[in-house]
Every structure is written in structure tokens, then in C-alpha cells.
Amino acid sequence: MSHASFSLSRRGLLLGLGATFVLGSSRLALAQAAGERRLVVVLLRGAMDGLFVVQPYADPNMAELRAPLLLPEPGQEGGLLDLGGRFGLHPALAELHALYRQDQALILHAVAGPYRSRSHFEAQDLLEGGAEQRLTSGWLNRALQAMPAANGQARTGLAVGTGVPLLLRGPAQVGSYAPPGLEQPSPDVMHRLAALQQADPLLGPVFQEGLRARGYAADRLGQGAEPERNGFLRLAAAAGRLLAQPDGPRVAALEIGGWDTHAQQINRIQQPLQALDSGIAELRRNLGAAWADTAVLVVTEFGRTARANGNRGTDHGTGGVAFLLGGAVAGGRVLADWPGLTRDGLLDNRDLRPTTDLRAIAKALLRDHLRLPGRAVAQAFPESGAVQPLRGLVRA
Amino acid sequence: MSIRSHIAVVRFGYGLRLGEPPPSDPVAWLEEQLVRPAAAPEGASTSEAIAAREETIARRRAAQRQAREQPPGIAPPAPEGRSPLARLAREEGLAWAQWRLATSQPFRERLVDFWMNHFTVSRRAGAVGALPPTLEREAIRPHLTGRFADMLVAATRHPAMLIYLDNHSSIGPNSRLGQRRNRGLNENLAREVLELHTLSPAGGYTQGDVQEFAKVLTGWSVNMDNPPYGFIWRPEMHEPGPKTLLGRRFPEGPESQEQVLRFLATHPATWRHLAVKLARHFVDDDPPPEAVRALEAALRRTEGDLGATYRVLIALPQAWDPPLSKLRSPQDFVLALLRATGERRPNAAVTGLAALGQPLWTAPQPNGWADTGRAWAAPEAIMRRVEWAYTQAGRMEQTDMAEVVEAALGPFARAETVAALRGAGSPREALTLLFGSPEFMRR
Known part of the structure; x- marks a missing residue:
């Protein structure tokens, strides 16, 4: 008892000192107390073909299964980017490859959520919900409940884009940001509207949050940001700038579509890959020094069929790839308990068999990166006691 | 009021x-709209919409060729305004809006929008081009108050859908073309018809059913080679032999697609799925179970008569409950x-x-x-x-x-x-x- 009260008063004392000595900015001290570690989740909607983007080119069955989708081996013209001898990265992901070589990209192969649905929509809901049945809130939102905003200004969580994905919906209030483009009425009109909305159970809180987020983002980013063709690039840049603020959010979610490549996959996947690659580079650039404290989890709802289909594309499958990027990540390796692509190795003689549960990755990030207590991790991923968080994904 | x-x-x-x-x-105002439709909107045909895209592609290729042949140092000629596809898409968008701003039958239009969303075709897939409004005019509006099965058949075989969900290039592995070329089946349309347009996952179909249905659908394709462009039956792409789907056998051939679609359209799981969607759209985000049951019963009793089902919808007490909850x-x-x-x-x-x-x-x-x-x-x-x-x-x-x-x-x-x-x-x-x-x- 006396020990607890001692440490509390000691911490209070230190905070007070910090506030005095850091140019009188108590905001900074409080933000440090909230933690410097950032987590960004990027949802790839439509199911990215993990076997195509991270090709196990050394696997002897690749040629038979997906001849139309093989890229030249590393070292050849237009070839895969080498990942240490067994796997090669799609050449459109040059920025990711540069991160890999700096030990800041960890590639996880043969991963999937606990569900075996091949429906995009059900699988996305389960991926974002974080359970084996559909929930109305997302795992990231439930994790945020254990991370209250410490500074009274910014929300800890931020949805980047016009909507809020299920991943971030739930009891914890989150902010949202999208680039402006319309005329804005005076603050007075907006506050009167907020009063009119107050009694509405859905719109009341949403409107308050919108106002708050607007004021905050306009303050930090300035008006009239330059127009940008690539939507994801623009959103990733804004996310980086907001996350870099000392009193900014610490957790953000973005999404990018275009991965449902049932036909002409080699051509059609090019654009989303390039957008992802340059978006990650923008995110990093805008995070600046905060990149060192950042982990970016890139996930998709499921992988695609091991065999190419009749249209040089692939259909809905199971196991796939997740990326973990950032200065806080113990990267420079491919982590895979490789099941092989033989008839027996495949799931249902059709899909890459998943050997790692996506929840083991996400739980590790909550525990080891955001340093959330065990009960908060359990609340984010209910009924997943058997799924142990992976060790060593982030730097100590 | x-x-x-x-x-x-x-x-x-x-x-x-x-x-x-x-x-x-x-109530009389709503019922009147169901039985006495105003004139339908006009617009480009499927063939014209595909032609606009083909012409746009041809022009772009010609411009690229010209740019390559241009001697260095001389600027290539400036592109001339909007492409035929962009122009048509813009005209169609304006016509869409004009029609809805002016309509005196907004209930019909809301129903059209409901079914266009049920049978989504999206321009995010580039090859869809300016086809979505042709789907609306050719497959949705003619069957708006008719039988769901007829609308399902019309929407599924429409070029907009065949292109959007890749069926136009799906080839039976044992078909004449499939044996010659190393190409084959595409499951996309079959899966989405089962999951989104008819049974829904609650209908309990399997991966095997998806594949069998995909085989049935081979041969339903789109002629994009020469005008008039549009739907075409390509027997050389059709997977031979009977197929078994949800425990039923269907013969090979150009009649089988419609047979399967009509079977799916009248499946109890489809009634349930449609009833939930209609109640969610017109009554409440969390559809009242009584409303769903009434709509489901109407669809079953009338074998999918949409006009009769809408009449049950507007007679639902829950549809008239304040407050406005949606x-x-x-x-x-x-x-x-x-x-x-x-x-x-x-x-x-x-x-x-x-x-x-x-x-x-x-x-x-x-x-x-x-x-x-x-x-x-x-x-x-x-x-x-x-x-x-x-x-x-x-x-x-x-x-x-x-x-x-x-x-x-x-x-x-x-x-x-x-x-x-x-x-x-x-x-x-x-x-x-x-x-x-x-x-x-x-x-």
C-alpha cells in the first residue's frame, strides 16, 4: 500500500518536473505518458494473392500450379526481389523491399484468420471483428478501450478515409480524417447543428466527434492541401502527419481495394501494388522520427487459390500473406511454417494451407508493441486463449 | 401534412x-405507382455502350502509335476532349439524376435503385464501362413488378454482369476451347449469384456447388468483337456433361443456365434472403422479425411475384411506425x-x-x-x-x-x-x- 502511494506520488512529481522543464509544455509530458508507440493497420480489401506477391519460387510445385502467374526469379530482368533464397517479392514493392533490407519489414506467409469462409464480405467482417463469429465491433476498437486519450485533445484511434471500417467501430470513440474539398460553414453554424443533433442517439455523438476531428485536423494540417490523384497515397501521407504529432492519435486504420484479381492478374494487381508501396513510403516519410516507434500491419481477408484459374487469375482461397513494417519491427526475414504446395500440403487440394493464425500476429502487437495488459488483449480477441501471440515480432 | x-x-x-x-x-399513392408505370427512361443500348468503350480503346492505341512515331522534339497533338466512353458515361449520369429529380413515381425509382444495388455492377472494374445503366433499363425495369426469377435471369445474362463478374471469359476445361487452350473456369459469377443474389451463405451451398454452377454458366459470354455487340452463347466454351448442384442434376447445353437460375430463384433460402433485404431497406436496419416473415411468406405464396410482395411491404404496420429510424x-x-x-x-x-x-x-x-x-x-x-x-x-x-x-x-x-x-x-x-x-x- 505504502509502496503504491509512493510510486504514484513519485510519478506525479516527475510529470510535474517534465512539464516545467520541457518549455512549459505539459502536453508533451502527458503525451509521453500515453506512450510513443504507433500501430497502423492497413486492410487490403478483395483478397490479395499472397502466393503471387510473395512467391515461393523455390517450391517445386509452383510451375505446375500457376505457370501463367510466375515471375522471373531474382536477378533476372523484371524478376522477383530476393527475400533470402526461398521467397521473392513482387517487383512493384520496391519500397517494401528496401525496408526488408533495413530489417524493417517482416513477411508472414501461410497465414489466415480462424474462419474458412471464402466469401469476401463475411471474411472481412470476421477479420475486422476478431472472432470466429460476426461481431458488431472491431478488435482494434476493443483494444483502444485500454488506451484512453491522455491529453484531452486527440483520440487515440483514427480512421483515415470517409468511412469508419468495422475494425474501428465499437464502444471506444475514434476520430476520422479525410482530405477536405467542400466549402465550410462558420463554426457557429456547426455548433448550432451539434446542439440540434444532441438528442439523436446515432448522430449526436458522431457529429460531436466530426467537429472535434475537423478542428483538430485543420489545426495541424492546414487548409488547402495539394490535390493528389492517388487516394491511398494522400490518405497515407495525412495519417503519417497526424500520427507524428506529439498529441496526435497513436492507432490508425486505412484501407485499399482492388485485390480481387479473378482475371488478368499480372496486369490488374499492378496498380494496387504500386499504390500500397508508394503509400507505405509516404506514411514513413511523414511519420519522420516517429517511424522508429511504429508498426504497420498489412492484412487481407484471405489468400487465393493455389492454382491459376482459366483467366490467368485466381479465385478465393485461404492462406496468404501479411506484412509487418516499421522501425519497431524485428524484420528482414520471412516467417513461415511452410506447408508446401503438394496435393496433401494444400488445404482441400486447392488453397495454401494456413499454418499461422492472424490473431497470433495481432495479439503479439497488442501485447509486445502497444504493451497492453493481458485482459485487454483477451477483450480484443475473445475466445482465443488457444492462440498464443507470436514472440519476437517487434524489437524489445 | x-x-x-x-x-x-x-x-x-x-x-x-x-x-x-x-x-x-x-397507400393508394404507392399502389398506383406499382400498377400504372410512367414511360420508362431512354438511353444507349448495350451495343452502343460497348461500342463507346471499344472506340475509346482504339483511339488511345492510335494516339500511342502516333506518339511513338513522332520525331523527337516535336510535341504530340493534344488529345481531343472527352473520350467516347467518358462522354457517354457523363450523359448517362446526368440522365440518371434528371430522371430522379423530376419523377412523380419515386417509389418505383427507389425499387429500381434497390435492385440495382442487389445486382451490383461497378465501374471500378474498367471493362464495365458505361454498361450499368443499360442493365437498369434492360434487366431491372422490365421486371420491376414481375417475377424475381425473370429479373434474376435477365440480370445474370446481361453483358454488364457477365463482364463485371468475369463469366464472359470463363471456359469449361473440357470444352472444345478449353482442350485447345490452357485456360479454364472462373468461379466469380457463380459464387456471387449464390451468395449475394439468391441463397446467401445461410442457404448452405458448398465449394463444390460453386464449381458446378460455374461449369453450368460457361458459354454465357459477350460479343465484343463486332457490332451489334452484346450477349452471345459460345458453345465452344461450354463445359460438356451434366452437372450436380445442391443435389440436383442439370443437363449440359444452352438451356441449363436458366434452369439453374430459376431453381435458385425459387429456393426457400432465396425468399428469406430477399425478405430480410427488403425489410432492412424499407423498414429498419434491424428488420423486425414479423416484417421479414410476412415478406417471406408473400414471396413463397406468390412464387416470387415482386408486385404482390411490395403490396405486402406497404401494408406492414412496421413500415409506418414513426420515428424515422433509417x-x-x-x-x-x-x-x-x-x-x-x-x-x-x-x-x-x-x-x-x-x-x-x-x-x-x-x-x-x-x-x-x-x-x-x-x-x-x-x-x-x-x-x-x-x-x-x-x-x-x-x-x-x-x-x-x-x-x-x-x-x-x-x-x-x-x-x-x-x-x-x-x-x-x-x-x-x-x-x-x-x-x-x-x-x-x-x-
Whole structure:
């Protein structure tokens, strides 16, 4: 008892000192107390073909299964980017490859959520919900409940884009940001509207949050940001700038579509890959020094069929790839308990068999990166006691 | 205006037009629209829509060729205005908006929009081009009050759908073409018909059923080689032999696709799925079980007679319960605002839809746009509604505020909202408060 009260008063004392000595900015001290570690989740909607983007080119069955989708081996013209001898990265992901070589990209192969649905929509809901049945809130939102905003200004969580994905919906209030483009009425009109909305159970809180987020983002980013063709690039840049603020959010979610490549996959996947690659580079650039404290989890709802289909594309499958990027990540390796692509190795003689549960990755990030207590991790991923968080994904 | 009149125009329509009298008998007003359709809108044919895309591609190739042959140092000629595809898509968008801003049968139009979202085809897949409005005119409108099975067949074999979900290039592995070339089956259309258009996952089909159905659908393709472009049966792509789907055998050949679709269209799981979607769209985000049961029973009893089902829908007590519990989608919000202010320029609607995150014919995925308030009520999205209303209000020339309020809110106007309008600094600000009020956001 006396020990607890001692440490509390000691911490209070230190905070007070910090506030005095850091140019009188108590905001900074409080933000440090909230933690410097950032987590960004990027949802790839439509199911990215993990076997195509991270090709196990050394696997002897690749040629038979997906001849139309093989890229030249590393070292050849237009070839895969080498990942240490067994796997090669799609050449459109040059920025990711540069991160890999700096030990800041960890590639996880043969991963999937606990569900075996091949429906995009059900699988996305389960991926974002974080359970084996559909929930109305997302795992990231439930994790945020254990991370209250410490500074009274910014929300800890931020949805980047016009909507809020299920991943971030739930009891914890989150902010949202999208680039402006319309005329804005005076603050007075907006506050009167907020009063009119107050009694509405859905719109009341949403409107308050919108106002708050607007004021905050306009303050930090300035008006009239330059127009940008690539939507994801623009959103990733804004996310980086907001996350870099000392009193900014610490957790953000973005999404990018275009991965449902049932036909002409080699051509059609090019654009989303390039957008992802340059978006990650923008995110990093805008995070600046905060990149060192950042982990970016890139996930998709499921992988695609091991065999190419009749249209040089692939259909809905199971196991796939997740990326973990950032200065806080113990990267420079491919982590895979490789099941092989033989008839027996495949799931249902059709899909890459998943050997790692996506929840083991996400739980590790909550525990080891955001340093959330065990009960908060359990609340984010209910009924997943058997799924142990992976060790060593982030730097100590 | 009575509460029921206003509920009829906002829940089943796009809201009143400025100066339009509310229906005196709301149920009769809705039923009348079902039995006496006004003339249908006109527009490009499927063949013309495909031609616009083909021509655009040919021009682009020619320009690239020319640029390659250009001697260095001389600038290539500037491209000439909009491409044929962009021009057609723009015309179609404006016609879409004009029709809905002016219609006196908004219930029919809401039903058209409902089915267009059920059978989503999205321009995000480039090859879809300007085809979505042809699907609306050729497959949805003709069967709007007819049999669901007929609409399902028409929508599934329409070139917009065959292209969007890749069936036009799906080849039976043992077909003549499949044996010659190393190409084959594409499951996309088969899966989405089962999951989204008919049974839904609750129908209990398997991966094997998806594959068998994909084999059935081979041969339903699109002629994009020479005019007239459009649907074509390609026997050389069709997988030979009988197929077994949900325990039933279907023979090979050009009749089998329709046989399977008609079987799926009248499956009990399909009735259930459609009943839930209709109740969610017109009654409440969380559909009342009694409403779902009544719609399901109507579909079963009438073998999928849509007109009869809508009559059960508008007779549901739950469909007339205040308060307005649904949040307007951006599309409903934009159309209702423009109708209430008497705006007739369709471009305002087209740009409004894009600004509020629901641009025409570009749903992100085959399951279409979301149909719940939870999905649309993001803080940023609601801010944009207000800002778009403010932007739009700034373009209005003159306003009879009382008339706009009457058209927009009717008896749902709350005293505090009216007081806020009276205290506004300008007509523009008053309109912003009006359209940003919770009464107007809901339907």
C-alpha cells in the first residue's frame, strides 16, 4: 500500500518536473505518458494473392500450379526481389523491399484468420471483428478501450478515409480524417447543428466527434492541401502527419481495394501494388522520427487459390500473406511454417494451407508493441486463449 | 401534412419536390405507382455502350502509335476532349439524376435503385464501362413488378454482369476451347449469384456447388468483337456433361443456365434472403422479425411475384411506425435535398454523390453499397453532408424558406429546429441548419 502511494506520488512529481522543464509544455509530458508507440493497420480489401506477391519460387510445385502467374526469379530482368533464397517479392514493392533490407519489414506467409469462409464480405467482417463469429465491433476498437486519450485533445484511434471500417467501430470513440474539398460553414453554424443533433442517439455523438476531428485536423494540417490523384497515397501521407504529432492519435486504420484479381492478374494487381508501396513510403516519410516507434500491419481477408484459374487469375482461397513494417519491427526475414504446395500440403487440394493464425500476429502487437495488459488483449480477441501471440515480432 | 403522408414520401420515395402537395391517401399513392408505370427512361443500348468503350480503346492505341512515331522534339497533338466512353458515361449520369429529380413515381425509382444495388455492377472494374445503366433499363425495369426469377435471369445474362463478374471469359476445361487452350473456369459469377443474389451463405451451398454452377454458366459470354455487340452463347466454351448442384442434376447445353437460375430463384433460402433485404431497406436496419416473415411468406405464396410482395411491404404496420429510424444514404440525402430546394440541374446531384462518398455505379465490391446507418454515420461523412449542403445552399438564387421547410421536413420539424432556422444569420445558413438537422438526415 505504502509502496503504491509512493510510486504514484513519485510519478506525479516527475510529470510535474517534465512539464516545467520541457518549455512549459505539459502536453508533451502527458503525451509521453500515453506512450510513443504507433500501430497502423492497413486492410487490403478483395483478397490479395499472397502466393503471387510473395512467391515461393523455390517450391517445386509452383510451375505446375500457376505457370501463367510466375515471375522471373531474382536477378533476372523484371524478376522477383530476393527475400533470402526461398521467397521473392513482387517487383512493384520496391519500397517494401528496401525496408526488408533495413530489417524493417517482416513477411508472414501461410497465414489466415480462424474462419474458412471464402466469401469476401463475411471474411472481412470476421477479420475486422476478431472472432470466429460476426461481431458488431472491431478488435482494434476493443483494444483502444485500454488506451484512453491522455491529453484531452486527440483520440487515440483514427480512421483515415470517409468511412469508419468495422475494425474501428465499437464502444471506444475514434476520430476520422479525410482530405477536405467542400466549402465550410462558420463554426457557429456547426455548433448550432451539434446542439440540434444532441438528442439523436446515432448522430449526436458522431457529429460531436466530426467537429472535434475537423478542428483538430485543420489545426495541424492546414487548409488547402495539394490535390493528389492517388487516394491511398494522400490518405497515407495525412495519417503519417497526424500520427507524428506529439498529441496526435497513436492507432490508425486505412484501407485499399482492388485485390480481387479473378482475371488478368499480372496486369490488374499492378496498380494496387504500386499504390500500397508508394503509400507505405509516404506514411514513413511523414511519420519522420516517429517511424522508429511504429508498426504497420498489412492484412487481407484471405489468400487465393493455389492454382491459376482459366483467366490467368485466381479465385478465393485461404492462406496468404501479411506484412509487418516499421522501425519497431524485428524484420528482414520471412516467417513461415511452410506447408508446401503438394496435393496433401494444400488445404482441400486447392488453397495454401494456413499454418499461422492472424490473431497470433495481432495479439503479439497488442501485447509486445502497444504493451497492453493481458485482459485487454483477451477483450480484443475473445475466445482465443488457444492462440498464443507470436514472440519476437517487434524489437524489445 | 399528415405523419403518414410524410412517411410515405421519405421512406418509400426521395422526399417531396418544392411545391409538390403531399399525397392525401399515402397507400393508394404507392399502389398506383406499382400498377400504372410512367414511360420508362431512354438511353444507349448495350451495343452502343460497348461500342463507346471499344472506340475509346482504339483511339488511345492510335494516339500511342502516333506518339511513338513522332520525331523527337516535336510535341504530340493534344488529345481531343472527352473520350467516347467518358462522354457517354457523363450523359448517362446526368440522365440518371434528371430522371430522379423530376419523377412523380419515386417509389418505383427507389425499387429500381434497390435492385440495382442487389445486382451490383461497378465501374471500378474498367471493362464495365458505361454498361450499368443499360442493365437498369434492360434487366431491372422490365421486371420491376414481375417475377424475381425473370429479373434474376435477365440480370445474370446481361453483358454488364457477365463482364463485371468475369463469366464472359470463363471456359469449361473440357470444352472444345478449353482442350485447345490452357485456360479454364472462373468461379466469380457463380459464387456471387449464390451468395449475394439468391441463397446467401445461410442457404448452405458448398465449394463444390460453386464449381458446378460455374461449369453450368460457361458459354454465357459477350460479343465484343463486332457490332451489334452484346450477349452471345459460345458453345465452344461450354463445359460438356451434366452437372450436380445442391443435389440436383442439370443437363449440359444452352438451356441449363436458366434452369439453374430459376431453381435458385425459387429456393426457400432465396425468399428469406430477399425478405430480410427488403425489410432492412424499407423498414429498419434491424428488420423486425414479423416484417421479414410476412415478406417471406408473400414471396413463397406468390412464387416470387415482386408486385404482390411490395403490396405486402406497404401494408406492414412496421413500415409506418414513426420515428424515422433509417439514416438516409448519401444518394437519398442528395436527391431529397435537391428535390426540396427545387434544383433541376442534374450535375449538382452527380457531383454531390461523389462528394459524399457514393459516386454513381462505383460500389467498391459486388455486395453493393451498405444499407445501414452504422455504415454511413462516420463523423467525417456527416461533416461532409453539412458542408455539401452549405456549398449547395450558396448556389441557390432565391428561396421561400417556409416552402422548403415544408417539403423537407413536413410534420417532423421539431420546435428547436424551427427556432434555430429563425435565428440563422442568413438564408444560406438556415438551409444548412435545415439539411443538417437530424430530422432531415433520417428516413
